[in-house]
Amino acid sequence: MDVVYLDNNATTKPAAEVVAAMLPYLTEFYGNPSSVHRFGQRARQALDEARGQVSTLVGCSESELMFGGGGTELINTAIRGILTARSPRKKIVTSSVEHSATRERCQQLGREGFEVVVIDVDRDGVLDLDRLRSVVDDGVALVSIMWANNETGVIFPVEQIVEICKAHRVPFHCDAVQAVAKIPLNFNEAGVDLATIAAHKFHGPKGVAALYIRRGVRMRALLIGGPQERGRRGGTENVPGIVGMGKAAELAMSGLQQMPRVAAMRDRLEREILTRISDTAVNGRTDQRIPNTTNIGFSRLEAEAILL
């Protein structure tokens, strides 16, 4: 049976090249990267290569990237890690449309005594920048706002958010999980302080992700125990997973060239649905969206019924 899989914002199919790249590290080269013998050192080299591949995709140096076990882990690491290190400031600013990792972590910090300010989006899914500008001041410990939204695909104004944060020396964590490999990203040039990406959203494996930590940004580890990842994340590295993420990042460099075609297909799908089915409308501002995402409202129909 032919299947058209349309749930790539939930997870993607690992590319054949990704699985092929991982396999030797599940079979032949199974060493622990912390072991000094050649089994270990071969695994260590593989980590280094993957770090290079991912850093090329997101525009940073290799030493600014740490690997972890998933986007949720690293969003938790980023938000908690930066706060612990900057204790005098007690306000956190985030948006109303974040992934649950950001939203629930911030809510938890709210229960622990932080003031959490939630910036709304308008009916087109666009962030209220004026409100952001008015709440970010020298008392803010962290701004955590996504790069692109997973439901509407709307791209957030990262450049302006950076500007606002810089004016008050506020660290800015950007959840780039849905943006990476859909639009070109350069963390160094963008000026974000922290940014998270997850491999399984761009044809890499589940269970592996990377956190960008700008050089000079100080933070504490969430997972303690061992010198791995420069002491930022203890524990034996998931070598096959990291190798798969590296390969997926390499593939994404050429995949980005295909994105105009993806956008054209998405636009055609939307046009046909809007034309042929009455009482339908696209949710979210259409001129600033990642190319793979559509969000269509069907009046008087239940979402789950349509999905099934």
Added chain:
Amino acid sequence: MDVVYLDNNATTKPAAEVVAAMLPYLTEFYGNPSSVHRFGQRARQALDEARGQVSTLVGCSESELMFGGGGTELINTAIRGILTARSPRKKIVTSSVEHSATRERCQQLGREGFEVVVIDVDRDGVLDLDRLRSVVDDGVALVSIMWANNETGVIFPVEQIVEICKAHRVPFHCDAVQAVAKIPLNFNEAGVDLATIAAHKFHGPKGVAALYIRRGVRMRALLIGGPQERGRRGGTENVPGIVGMGKAAELAMSGLQQMPRVAAMRDRLEREILTRISDTAVNGRTDQRIPNTTNIGFSRLEAEAILL
């Protein structure tokens, strides 16, 4: 070249059956278990099956097991999670020979205001039970002691530790990472409250582990964001990794039958080394060891030189 790999306490080679079990979930069945369509539900079923396999190996019900991204993550989860939930008690008891995940996490809690009591082992690597008995009282928030030591292989007196903890209603977390699949374990019968195992130590993949949480034990999540693992660990599940861990657990059930043979080979290796090389001695009590581990001291030789 024929190779004899002797670093299985650092990491093991994934079994061929494990890799074969994982592959379909890297290729064909790549759905997100949280998706309600059939791609997702197939992945969900795989998680359930793996949970059954692991719970059979360690003697507990499926609902008492949560999966995570590695032993270090779950040791951090266990120790922090239980402390947050029992705040009036401010003392932690651990041993002097724990894995760095336990040791460094406890040290960090020491800096955060907890009193950390470290129980020594004697020159045979045996835990000082009398000292443990004397320090565990109603002010202790958590005891975290390993089941078997990774360096000497010495098995710790879990039964007695449980007794001591129960007398003062102290939660006991047991790092069973090196014990599982080497000796039969039954967490329910043993009476531990929390216990951690990691797949890559018993021929499963890296980057996946499981935490046993006895029914009724309350703890907070470390990785927040999403309803996965009954709200105990947010984030898209590493389906291929968890499937691999399940298969490794199934294989370990029969692997346990081979352990007398492993012990006999280990004993022969030790005998030959002690006989043929002067100034050598076994470290650690030899009659209570996991069967795969030896620790031999070579006087006047550097460890790293021997290793290389």
